Amino acid sequence: MNTTVSDVEIKGATKQFGSNIVLDAIDLEVKQGELLTLLGPSGCGKSTTLNLIAGFLEADQGDVYIKGKKVTKVPPYKRDLGMVFQTYSLFPHMTVYENLNFGLKLRKISKAEQKEKIxxxxxxxxxxxxxxxxxxxxxxxxxxxxxxxxxxxVEPELLLLDEPLSNLDAKLRHELRLEIKRLQKEIGVTTIFVTHDQEEALSLSDRVVVMNAGKIEQISTPTSIYKHPKTEFVFQFIGKSNSFEGAVVAIDSQKISVKAGEEIVVVDYDNIIGEDRDISSGDEVKLYIRPENIHIASTRETSAPLELHPATITQMNYLGTSWEIDVSLIGKSLQVLTNDYDSSWREGREVFVGWNPSDLKLIKKE
Ligand SMILES: Nc1ncnc2c1ncn2[C@@H]1O[C@H](COP(=O)(O)OP(=O)(O)OP(=O)(O)O)[C@@H](O)[C@H]1O
Ligand SMILES: [Mg+2]
Structure with missing residues (x-):
């Protein structure tokens, strides 16, 4: 597999429906053999992007290339692609076999070959x-x-899947998701998968494209999207997060100290999200931490290297493999996700919470 060739390229595509700008000058490259997902909230332009690639829609500006060839004016049936739509798209009056044979009949191959492929x-x-x-x-x-x-x-060059699992129950979704991943790797077909489910996107993809309101916010590997979100939107859309506000009180070359309520918290300089990295004393900022990055302990000693703050448990939810514990830290509610749980914990119980400065993200308020 040669991953340096790009199979699909969108250059500066803009699409407008009436006065609604649905895609705003997007650029996208899909590498040969990769599974790329378009992830974003409902209405952000995922299906529109897929339809531009498939040829069901034409961009107002910009172009689409497949294997280096401009296909902007090429109709869908000449683009050599397989597509699964957001809603069931089988022909109801045809059997499974006839449905599968529909695309094959157009090709000049024998009945025996058709059957073999099916x-x-x-x-x-x-x-x-x-x-x-x-x-x-x-x-x-x-x-x-x-x-x-x-x-x-039909052995397409390109497989386009628009939320193929969205009508299924959780267990089946999970099973089919694994199957699609296996199939895609087995066949090696370049695949673009649309979903608004972040877990689905993270677990399936070689790379994830996070879209918001007709723009691309970030294109990265799943781990990088999760650990190094480039924008506040990406951070909030991918996974849960706690947020609190504060003001910068001191800065050195590596750390930013923020006064949040009565507490001083320290953030790594590398953990600033967003373009604006020019932080100075007195700036108002928002701090974010993911529930699974908050350590919780019965006593101060348990996680010695971390600075621990006293907090009170306000709610406990059992999730099967882990616990979701809400705590109140100086009047502020934080959600903690943990496997490491003390059976004596109850609502109202005092505990200690803490985190690594490297897990705290900071964004400057506008
Ligand atoms: N044919 C159309 N005419 C007018 N507006 C349209 C048309 N198709 C899509 N839109 C609008 O364009 C925007 C993007 O639609 P799109 O279908 O690409 O979203 P999506 O990201 O696929 O959302 P979902 O997750 O709900 O499927 C929406 O605001 C939608 O209402
Ligand atoms: Mg859609």
Whole structure:
């Protein structure tokens, strides 16, 4: 697999519906063989972006390239792609086999070859033996598997999946997600996957594109998106976070000291989110910390290297593999996520919480 060639490129694409600017001069490159997800809230322009690549929509400005060739004016059926839409898209009056054969019939291949290809993709999506069923005789998950198989059977250069799992229950979503990841790596087809589910995006992707209101906020690997968000939007959209406000009281070359309520907290200079890194004493800032990065202990001694602050438990929620514990720290509510829990903890109990300065993020208030 050569990951340096880009399979799809969008250059300066702008799309407007009436007065609504839905895509605002976006640039995007998809590398050969990678699985890239477009992630963002409803209405941010994910499906529109996918439709530009597929050719169902044309940009008002900008161009789309597939394998280096400008395809802006090329119709969808000539773009060599397989697509699974946001809503079920099987032909209801055709069996599974006929659905899969629909795209193959247009090609000049023998019946035996058609059958061979269909058998192969059905095995890939674990649907062998169900070729004579109609879509209405299948479960939601099975239908989505067939939709994926139908996109794959024509051996496309590019696979476009628009929220293919959004109508399924949590367990099936998870199963099919793993299957798509396995399939994609097995076949090596360049894939663009649209979702508004951050967990889905992080677990599936080689790279994630975070979109917001028609713009791209960040394109990075899942770990980098999670650990090094470039903007406040990305930080808040990916995962949970606690926030509190304060004012800068001192700065040296590596650390920023912030007075938040009665506490002084220290933040690494590297942990400033956003473009504006020019922080000075007196600046109003927001601090963020993720629930899983807050340590919680019964006594001050337990996590010695951290500075611990006394807090009171206000609520405890059991999540199966971990506990979500709300604590009050000088009148401020913080959420803590932990596996390391003391069975004596109850609401109203005093505990100690602390964090590594490296886990605290800071953003300057406007
Ligand atoms: N054909 C259209 N005519 C007018 N407005 C449209 C059209 N298609 C999309 N829009 C608008 O463009 C914006 C982006 O839509 P898009 O479908 O790309 O969002 P999305 O990110 O896929 O959202 P979702 O997660 O809900 O599917 C929305 O505000 C939507 O209402
Ligand atoms: Mg959509």
């Amino acid at each position: 058998d192969r993709v059905l095995a890939l999506v674990k649907m062998s033996g169900l070729e004579h069923r109609y879509p209405r005789e299948l479960s939601g998950g099975q239908r989505q598997r067939v939709a994926i198989a139908r996109a794959l059977v």
